[in-house]
Amino acid sequence: MSFIKVTPEYRPQIALIELNRPKELNALNLELMGQLRDALQELDKNDTIRVIILTGNEKAFAAGADIKQMAGKSAIDMLNIDQFSTWDQIRKTRKPLIAAVSGFALGGGCELAMTCDMIVASETAKFGQPEIKIGVMPGAGGTQRLTRAIGKARAMEMVLTGEFISAYEAKAYGLVNKVVPVEVYLEEAVRLAQKIAAMSPIAARLAKEAVNRAFETHLDEGLHFERKNFYLTFASEDQKEGMQAFIEKRQPKYKGK
């Protein structure tokens, strides 16, 4: 049974993955997460794809990990299932990944959106880490990514009270890139994806790696990493094409080489 819908050529060079468990508000069961990991790995290898959009439906991006599937598990069951390796593989997607979020993005759903590189939200989006209300706490990066994105005081309030924030609050706090009416949130994500897809995919990949490195290291090492990736862009045909196109006052045609 498939819990996601994958459209590799949703638009030229842009793939769309839709979470598809609408009755359960896209609760992230183990099967769905495995399918999502497999789809992302496949799309990451597909040279015709430059950007991936991950979305849910208007009511829910995802209302969290599947509580019904988790409820009876012991700590050792959780350890043996090793869901973290699935999440880690998703995090390692090399192509730019945009979350298009409408409705609930809660718990693991909020964490999944934050695992993406950018978030486009509909006005109806609600973000939250309500795990505390069911006697646990965020387990897929919520305490870390949320805190880095919106700061300690706000993250602490969300994680300790379980209260949701609106799309506009999320935008004001720096968690999301754009907030648009619900009718157009997917199109807005596509517009953003198209801008990125027009760039050199090599430069985009190296730049994504370097920005992500900022979360994992101190400034000196981060700058060193950035420098190496910067040099590497000069090994690409795309660098020659980009600079030549600028000089010739024309649009560049990037090949990803």
Ligand code: DAK
């Ligand atoms: N899990 C399972 N089913 C869910 C669900 C969830 N997270 N969220 C909603 N559903 C189901 C409901 O049970 C209901 O099913 P039926 O009763 O119809 O069979 C259906 O979806 C519709 O939900 P509601 O009737 O509740 O709809 P409402 O509009 O009234 O309320 C709501 C919407 C989103 C406010 C409410 O459903 C809700 O509070 N949902 C739970 C939100 C939540 O607590 N989320 C955090 C879950 S804990 C890990 C990685 C990640 C995680 C853990 C470990 N590792 C890597 C190890 C993450 C943990 C979590 O996310």
